[in-house]
Amino acid sequence: MAQTPQYRRIYELLRKHIVDGVYKEGDLLPSENELCRVHNITRPTVRQALDALVHGGFIKKQQGKGSIVSSLPQGIGILSVSGTTSAVGINNLKTKILTGPEVRAWAGAFMFPLSQVEKESGYVYIERLRILDEKPIFLDVNFLPNINLPRFTSRSFENRSLFDILRKFYNIQVTGGEQRLRAIKADENIGNHLQVKKGHPVLHLERKIATNRVDYYFYSSIYCNTDISAIYGAF
Amino acid sequence: MAQTPQYRRIYELLRKHIVDGVYKEGDLLPSENELCRVHNITRPTVRQALDALVHGGFIKKQQGKGSIVSSLPQGIGILSVSGTTSAVGINNLKTKILTGPEVRAWAGAFMFPLSQVEKESGYVYIERLRILDEKPIFLDVNFLPNINLPRFTSRSFENRSLFDILRKFYNIQVTGGEQRLRAIKADENIGNHLQVKKGHPVLHLERKIATNRVDYYFYSSIYCNTDISAIYGAF
């Protein structure tokens, strides 16, 4: 009946409290039984929420002791699905649209194999520069198969998470994905955007992102300048 | 009573079957209820095993349909805990010990903050080169705090997973961790080992690895040549 499941609500709540500093590093979260009482739910449900927090790297659990809040990462977390991207430095992380959103047709080879439906549909192209403290940190190039995305190209993307828009307007939620990482030399174009010399080492991520819409994936190619801040991930 | 929990057994079994090709990409695993019947366990237990497979990127689940086997990754999976390292290409992945194992004392700054106990204990140092198809793929430098690791320096590490040794002889299992990624220029030393020119882009991972032993972490600094095969990860 509930649109969002209970464990999700508890997860979001605890996550927010950790990010906001209600619980600090090393603190113990309320025990599972206490969370049960407070929110009037059962332990399996609480544990489902806590598992998600562990998976996101927000807490560690220790048998007999409790759920210990982890330190918030120093770098930028884009390795896990909702792990830390939305958690850290989102305040001073600005977004600049370089190209799009505009509809294009697939041409040439692509970083991931595409289905027939995807090929026929074309894609929405968005190229963005993400800026942290006035310094360009990463350039992300996004490919969203143009399947059931009405009025997408006319939406505003400035300083807004792509994920948020997909969730809010199209009820598309990211459920996971796969990625490849490489260290490459920046070419002329990437170098200009990231303000590094041509040939400078840059981290390249190629991602295929799965959603709650069955068989709907979208794709991102991300170039990171890791000189200032590293990419962070929990596992 | 059971030394290893049931869900772990089922997880290992299914994982092996996927890796061995019993279930191929796109195949459906037996349904949860079927796995219950076959292994004489209950659905929450089965689901715990399947969750672990999802987390490792081996399957995707679709409500109403089933558990769909994912494609085995092309690259080398060292991003997740037991995700794909041990799954892919372990046959032709050779290991060459460059230094150690030998006990050393901490000196100077370290990539992660250390506890007092860790500082006082020193660490076991191991430097290894991992070779895939006669080509050096990555160089890993490991720091294991020298706490309760009897006879560690005298063990043989050739062509053997560090994780395996820790599990087998010391009952230490990797439960998770955190990592930072950077694209850097190879220096003289790294360039020589990885057979790339000095200044060539190399992927650098700094990892703090958590274990089932409370407060026991170990650390790895990994340098990857991603020219031939990328680093792969599911999330």
Add this chain to the structure above:
DNA sequence: TGAAATAACTTGTAAATACAAGTTTAAATT
């Protein structure tokens, strides 16, 4: 025959319960 309704599957969420195992605190014993 073709479309719609139904049944029989699948996974997702959730409750209530039980005991095992690790940690901490308090009490009892020496």
Add this chain to the structure above:
DNA sequence: AATTTAAACTTGTATTTACAAGTTATTTCA
């Protein structure tokens, strides 16, 4: 007082039950 023991916590594993929700195959009806 110091040590040991026990109790009261904590999380880990597991069962049983129930219904919701999505998918597929079958049946029914027009």
